[in-house]
Amino acid sequence: MYDLIIRNGLLYDGSGAPPVPGDVGISGDKIVAVGDLGAEKGQAEIDVAGLAVAPGFINMLSWATDALIHDGRSQSDIRQGVTLEVVGESYSYGPANEAFKAWLRDIQGDIKYEIEWDTLGEHLDYMERRGIACNIASFVGAAGIRTNVLGFDDVAPTPAQLAEMQALVREAMAEGAVGLSTALIYPPGSYAKTDELIALNQVVAEYGGLYISHLRSEGDGIEAGLAEFLTILRAANVRGEIYHLKMAGAANWDKLPDIVARIEAAQAEGLTVTADMYNYEAGGTGLSSVIPPWYHDGGEEALRERLRDHSLR
Template sequence: MTDLLITGGTVVDGTGAAGRTADVAIAGGRVEAVGDLADRPATRVLDATGYVVCPGFVDVHTHSDLTLLSNPAAHSKVRQGVTTEVIGNCGLGVTPIVGDADGLAALRGAAGYLDLDPAVAWDWTDLPGYLDTLAAARPSVNVASLVAHIPLRAGVVGFGDRAAGGAELDRMCGLLGEALDAGAAGASTGLVYAPLTFAREEELTALARTIAARDRLFSWHIRDYGDHLLDSVRQVLRVAETTGARTQISHLIAVGRRNWGKVARALELIDAARARGADVAADVYPYLAGNAPLSQLLPGWAQTGGEAAMRTRLAEEPVRRRVREEWSDLPTSWAEVTVSRIPADRPGVTGRTVAALAEAAGAHGDQVVLELVTEFGNAAMMVAGGRSEEDLLAALRHPATVIGSDGQSLDPDGPTGLGTPHPRSYGCYPRLFGDYVRTGRLPLAEAVRKCTGAAAARAGLRDRGELRPGKAADVVVFAPGRIADLATYAEPQRYPDGIRAVLVNGQVVVEDGSHLGERPGEVLRAG
């Protein structure tokens, strides 16, 4: 007896093939058959006539490392069709923890972007311990983890501005290798986040060789997405071609009007490297603004020594004066930067631009940002614009790009739901299908492939991303004419429209927009 039979829908299987009318039979958490199955006996039948039936969305770029422990129901993600999240991106992560309690405190400060719920205890020291903690939380979605570069460098080298020595490189690569052997899908770096701002190319190459030896993914938040975007992409490509590592450039965009058009040129560099045999691709999300800690705007020297040292340093006027001088030529304006979250009850701050806050205080935007970072460190968040629709379309349409939200699993009714987060955490995938597929700017089958089969392949998830017999039964059923992202920058904590059902490992988790309370997700360990 088939557990669930989805009948009459347009099956778009995640391979890039055109949709076709077919039924999908699911048993034991796996896809049993796809085809004309109307007469097959089933415990339950779900009529999908008029709907698209496709694999669950594989979000290759997320920051739900800690929010899934606070919010294992994964409300904001699973309700938009995400069935698998890849965490540990941008070099931001929670393991390994090397050293004593002071080292843990320093690492937790560096990971403020992830750390939205102070009640979540860090009770692990290594990747197996963390993955066991995550599995015990029983998330609604599947989770695969990358090894983040910040814990490696912070634990071995520290937070200072210096090159790693030979023994330190060996130690970092050893820790990385242990985590990869324990099931990590790959590793990530984030070269705008201290102390990774101080990592030399020799260090990146050594890590890449360790990753390549195990055929895992190396994901890069590159050094600069503004004036030095192309040089930053060239560095990625040098390391990829030198080491043979399967490489992913994270959220490929160009920031600042004067840099518009550079995404197309970056894609040309990627194409040339791929033609030479490099396994390089990129991910992107369908928005014209991003989300990051405000501290990301600081020059690297201001962040030397870790978060506590940074906050102490920024209280000194000569330091502030030097930062303001370096900010005199930022590619974006303070009118394009919105404060999205601070860990305090401060009415009238979140949801407003830096320019508006400065005007209200009779101050300059530089002063507003410096005050916020001095007080709240890496936990002060921003949503920043300054991007081009043409650049975004170039990235979305390129055959080597996949979709990654760069968001988090959030619960609007819990501690992770404070502030005005980026709407991508609630509506990335519905936005893609509502704003870009329905308007004819991206074909349906190609959009599904970028969200499913191609994304799973980049992450090395061999049994996800396609609707074929034997594959895991992660499935989304959505209305192509109605699916829409209802989250906005002003009101981001709104669930999407048009999602009929979401299945994770064969269990219905979301039906007609409601979360059923099921938490059948699995922690996916490579190998």
């Protein structure tokens, strides 16, 4: 006797193999049988004839955190089949010192909430206490680490500051972060040099974590962006994933075969490196990515002052 049997579905197992007709048996919170369960009984049974049955989808780059704080039912994504939200691109919600908390409060939109945590682990505990319908996993964001220690300034960390940044990454990894994330076209993350990212990822490697990155360029400089990414993987001995691999701009579209070949060559070399892609042919982002990085040096108020200065504009 199963708790639940899903009958007569077209089963997609996530491997890429063609779907097959069949049933799914569930006991507790585990799938315990897949196949023809015609002779079996379930305390509850659902006939899904004509429908597809698949593992839950993974949103690899989710910004659902605020929405989940507001309403943990996650209806907009769950009704599309998403059961795992992977958050923390560039910025995660911890670690959070007082200055970082002040910034998080400043960027809140319609959804307002108190920041009741100091670390990433405490934030994830907070989400669990509130109750959310989906699963959630978080990277620790390198830009957030940088902001906690260096603020929004375009400066290189001193050895002592870099050690402090590594300690924050180590704390987050010990608390359950799946790895380190960067988005290297957005300040202050764009201020991080390669050696800084190698040092942080050496900590990630200690925990078997993953380095995931929005490359420093996805357009004219895509080759250099990929080369830097692979350099970090080699030097830190860490696994890697490329966020939304793309060739931005029509002049770069024909670079895709070469970029894929470079990734495959890195795999053949022994690196664990993969990439994900959009399932559509457009993208969008904020103005911060096209304003020169030095405009942002010092944070958002410094940016506003420079934009008001007609001699700089």
